[in-house]
Amino acid sequence: MPTIAFTKGHGTGNDFVIVADPDGELDLRDEQVAAMCDRNFGIGADGLLRVVRSSAIAEGAATLAEEPDAEWFMDYRNADGSKAQMCGNGTRVFAKYLLESGLAQLPAGSTLPIGTRAGVRDLTASANGFQVDLGRWKLSGDDPLVRARGLDVARPALGIDVGNPHVVVALSSVAELEALDLSVIPILDPVLPEGANVEFVVPSDPLVQDGIGQIRMRVFERGVGETLSCGTGTAAAALAVRHWAGALAPHHWRVEVPGGTLAVRMFPTQDGEHVALSGPAQLVYTGQISLAD
Structure with a gap:
């Protein structure tokens, strides 16, 4: 050997x-x-x-x-x-x-x-x-319904591409986030040919504190399962919540994952908006x- x-x-x-x-x-x-x-x-x-x-x-x-x-x-x-x-x-x-x-x-x-x-x-x-x-990131246009163990009904998702594919699902509360059983792979409808990482997010209340957006997240990574953290997934989750929040949403975000806290920043460049991750x-x-x- x-x-x-x-x-x-x-x-x-x-x-x-x-x-x-x-x-x-x-x-x-x-x-x-x-x-x-x-x-x-x-x-x-x-x-x-x-x-x-x-x-x-x-x-x-x-x-x-x-x-x-x-x-x-x-x-x-x-x-x-x-x-x-x-x-x-x-x-x-x-x-x-x-x-x-x-x-x-x-x-x-x-x-x-x-x-x-x-x-x-x-x-x-x-x-x-x-x-x-x-x-550069982009909306992928892949917005499936997501079924996951612990959710009573399928939820709509937003497709985000940050160099790899993600679909982000908004949940209503921390209790709903914690009730998820991600030992079972979430089901996407329609199925995406290459699959996707699936992020479940809960915005904080208030959403913005001292000019920084605050969210919590859990993730199911394709080819892996649930992980304590996902860097690109963190960026995708922040981008999705900013998209839902509208034009006045901040460009700096703090994302709490089971393994700790990561920071996400969106900024303009000559070739379009980029997203950065730090941790x-x-x-x-x-x-x-x-x-x-």
Whole structure:
């Protein structure tokens, strides 16, 4: 059995197995990734981050064409082994690993670009960890009804694309949010061909405090299940609530998830409005694991 080194990390409880493969020598099968992420028989994680040079992975060609300085590519895999476009919390943990391992530097006032399947994402240091510019967002037009265990009737959702697909459902109270049983996958009607992450949100009362919007959220991630946090889902939830609240809603949001608190900021750029996510990132421990051939 081959043995590989790994690091375990998390961002507000959204946890990852990190595997360094600078030269792209590893060819991890879906079932090997799933075995490492298994919480009973493996390391346990919501997903896997492979640290590989953009020049050493086929998907990195688009990264280098977009930003030649994006040396590192975040090859993100869901807990079931499937590939995913992006992971907001994962980018911060990825950046933390690059800095702690000496693979990259982030001087004060500078930006660290990393490649993802959704394009290059720029990270900067923030007071509570890292801020990542998730890029342009859009209403996807996919607005299904969502059925979930614990909800008495199907609820309408708003489709948001922040580099990966989300549908956001507004609930009426914290009690309704806590009553959800997300051990069972929510059902989308109509079914979306690529699936979507599903966020359930409750606006605070009052919604805005000191100019900052306040919401609570739980999430079911496709290919994973319920997680303690979802970075892109946090951004999608804040964007959806701002959309529902109207033109006077703020552009800064504080989102409480089971694993902690994240900040979301919307800001204009030359190519349209971007959304940024900021929050902590921690590395927990290192080890080695043997993989089945």
